[in-house]
Amino acid sequence: MIKPRNMMLLGLVLLILSPLVLPSYQITLLNYIGLYALVVLGLVLLTGVGGMTSFGQAAFVGLGAYTTAYLTTTQQLPEWLAWTAGSPWIALVFGLLLTAVVALLLGALTLKLSGHYLPLGTIAWGISLYYLFGTLSSMGGHTGVSGLPSLQLFGISLDKGEKIFYLIWAAVTGAILISRNLLNSREGRAIRALKGGQLMAESMGVNTFRSKMAVFLISALFAGLSGWLYAHTQRFVNPTPFGLSMGIDYLFMALIGGVGSVWGALLGAGVLTMLKQWLQDLLPILLGSDGQYESIVFGLLIVFMMQRAPGGLWSLVIRLIPARYQADTRLVVNDAAADLPRRPLPAQGTLVLEAMNVTRRFGGLVANNKMNLQLHAGEVLALIGPNGAGKSTMFNQLSSVDTPTEGEVRFLGQSLKGKNSRAVASMGMSRTFQHVKLLPAMSALENVALGAHMRGNQGVISASLHLEREEEQRLLKEAKHQLERVGLGAYLYEEAGSLALGQQRILEIARALCADPCVLLLDEPAAGLRFQEKQALSDLIKKLKTEGIAILLVEHDMDFVMGLVDRIVVMEFGEKIAEGLPEEIQTNPAVLEAYLGGAE
Numbered sequence: 001m002i003k004p005r006n007m008m009l010l011g012l013v014l015l016i017l018s019p020l021v022l023p024s025y026q027i028t029l030l031n032y033i034g035l036y037a038l039v040v041l042g043l044v045l046l047t048g049v050g051g052m053t054s055f056g057q058a059a060f061v062g063l064g065a066y067t068t069a070y071l072t073t074t075q076q077l078p079e080w081l082a083w084t085a086g087s088p089w090i091a092l093v094f095g096l097l098l099t100a101v102v103a104l105l106l107g108a109l110t111l112k113l114s115g116h117y118l119p120l121g122t123i124a125w126g127i128s129l130y131y132l133f134g135t136l137s138s139m140g141g142h143t144g145v146s147g148l149p150s151l152q153l154f155g156i157s158l159d160k161g162e163k164i165f166y167l168i169w170a171a172v173t174g175a176i177l178i179s180r181n182l183l184n185s186r187e188g189r190a191i192r193a194l195k196g197g198q199l200m201a202e203s204m205g206v207n208t209f210r211s212k213m214a215v216f217l218i219s220a221l222f223a224g225l226s227g228w229l230y231a232h233t234q235r236f237v238n239p240t241p242f243g244l245s246m247g248i249d250y251l252f253m254a255l256i257g258g259v260g261s262v263w264g265a266l267l268g269a270g271v272l273t274m275l276k277q278w279l280q281d282l283l284p285i286l287l288g289s290d291g292q293y294e295s296i297v298f299g300l301l302i303v304f305m306m307q308r309a310p311g312g313l314w315s316l317v318i319r320l321i322p323a324r325y326q327a328d329t330r331l332v333v334n335d336a337a338a339d340l341p342r343r344p345l346p347a348q349g350t351l352v353l354e355a356m357n358v359t360r361r362f363g364g365l366v367a368n369n370k371m372n373l374q375l376h377a378g379e380v381l382a383l384i385g386p387n388g389a390g391k392s393t394m395f396n397q398l399s400s401v402d403t404p405t406e407g408e409v410r411f412l413g414q415s416l417k418g419k420n421s422r423a424v425a426s427m428g429m430s431r432t433f434q435h436v437k438l439l440p441a442m443s444a445l446e447n448v449a450l451g452a453h454m455r456g457n458q459g460v461i462s463a464s465l466h467l468e469r470e471e472e473q474r475l476l477k478e479a480k481h482q483l484e485r486v487g488l489g490a491y492l493y494e495e496a497g498s499l500a501l502g503q504q505r506i507l508e509i510a511r512a513l514c515a516d517p518c519v520l521l522l523d524e525p526a527a528g529l530r531f532q533e534k535q536a537l538s539d540l541i542k543k544l545k546t547e548g549i550a551i552l553l554v555e556h557d558m559d560f561v562m563g564l565v566d567r568i569v570v571m572e573f574g575e576k577i578a579e580g581l582p583e584e585i586q587t588n589p590a591v592l593e594a595y596l597g598g599a600e
């Protein structure tokens with residue numbers, strides 16, 4: 001049986017040979033598939049990986065196409081553009097620059113929107129740009145621009161479908177490589193983390209807005225490149241292919257192919273293009289020639305697919321291939337890679353985290369009232385209290401997710417006023433979440449490597465070109481080390497979502513440790529765990545404490561807390577009602593009153 005890598009090579013060889021053997025009609029179809037696949041690849045990154053739905057990609061295709069149409073056909077260019085001399089290659093650079101500028105502006109306006117507002121925003125700019133193309137008289141209005149030159153490459157004129165075919169598919173191959181490289185990198189993990197929620201990603205040190213912008217920009221550039229190629233394949237442009245309806249078609253292609261995978265983009269573009277062609281030929285024979293029946297059939301198909309195969313066709317294909325023939329996508333960890341630098345831990349007993357008169361009001365409700373607490377290096381402190389006592393609110397003040405109404409939190413001697421959770425994470429405070437926030441389809445190793453985000457600095461460009469190998473190996477080695485440190489060394493390549501809840505909670509601790517923290521905040525770490533899992537967690541926390549890390553945990557489980565922690569702070573109605581050693585707290589009348597309603 002052919003190995004996946006050889007399969008890809010075989011595909012590439014078939015692709016190279018196809019213009020020599022296929023009729024030109026089929027080559028034209030393949031060209032369209034390639035042009036669409038470029039745009040859909042961008043959508044896979046943006047929607048499938050980054051979780052942002054865009055209906056407006058066709059407008060970026062239009063920007064690439066219209067820029068080159070204008071620059072290569074206008075007789076009398078303005079003086080500052082005259083030097084471009086109608087070169088399509090210079091027009092490509094201009095087109096991509098313009099696309100990037102427009103994407104940055106639109107991204108700045110829309111990417112902060114959440115929920116339904118972002119897709120609505122993309123519809124708005126998709127429509128606006130479409131009408132702009134049709135309105136500009138210098139662009140031929142709705143009639144469009146004709147007479148674009150064919151591309152010249154190494155002295156060869158790409159004036160036929162069979163010739164530009166190679167350029168189109170070289171661009172698709174390049175885009176696939178870039179996308180794959182990016183996804184298997186530190187920046188790619190940051191983009192994937194967007195789906196795990198803003199709070200989780202920011203707590204791992206990811207600048208979520210920047211990551212959204214990066215993926216938005218890349219998807220726009222893929223679309224702009226497709227537009228440029230389209231314009232020189234057709235040698236004619238008008239606004240129709242850049243409207244909202246095409247934007248929706250691109251999204252359909254991504255959904256049908258499989259929005260979560262790079263190969264899904266190819267499959268979706270291929271299947272939809274062929275199907276459209278086929279339906280356009282077949283339906284008029286069956287149903288008569290008036291009416292656009294293929295749109296109705298498409299609509300039904302999408303609904304059917306969403307019901308039956310929400311992961312798209314690619315996920316069905318993958319399921320059909322026996323596991324032993326599937327590509328091994330596991331990331332190789334190089335144990336010989338250099339260690340990442342570690343921050344020096346404060347000496348045992350040093351005061352590291354301090355809440356000073358922290359008050360947090362929500363309207364009239366005082367969730368935290370003049371709370372004071374201190375946490376020292378090498379100490380485990382528990383924050384306990386009945387439901388609604390204000391523990392989670394306090395946790396949010398300490399981790400800078402929220403800002404106190406009055407009072408302040410100091411970390412390593414610095415006030416956290418005005419610092420967001422990302423800044424605090426970079427200072428050495430790591431956390432876990434009450435409801436586990438992992439990326440379930442990603443391996444344990446990659447989930448944990450996300451925790452080391454702040455310890456790398458290679459950006460999107462070096463990731464896309466795979467120039468960050470050395471740093472990546474160091475990050476992965478650190479992730480493996482942390483998984484071994486917490487006792488999950490045997491689960492490196494397991495999907496995080498397939499682990500037991502206890503293991504998932506420990507995985508979150510490994511991810512937090514990957515940031516090399518001096519303070520660890522654990523939000524109800526024992527919730528939902530079985531006895532043995534609690535035992536394992538307790539042993540791990542004790543081990544981390546002896547290594548000098550300061551640990552604060554919010555917990556409900558009294559038995560778990562009593563045998564583990566050094567000191568306890570008890571809250572009720574937003575206030576501290578007791579503080580002391582576990583044995584003191586166990587017999588404190590105020591605590592017994594609060595917890596057990598006065599029972600002895």
Ligand SMILES: Nc1ncnc2c1ncn2[C@@H]1O[C@H](COP(=O)(O)OP(=O)(O)OP(=O)(O)O)[C@@H](O)[C@H]1O
Nearest residue numbers: 362365366367385386387388389390391392393394
């Ligand atoms: N964002 C908010 N807006 C308004 N009220 C809030 C907000 N967050 C918390 N509260 C209120 O503050 C009080 C303390 O809530 P908090 O979640 O901090 O308690 P808790 O001790 O963590 O409770 P539990 O153990 O049930 O998680 C509650 O009365 C809660 O309704």
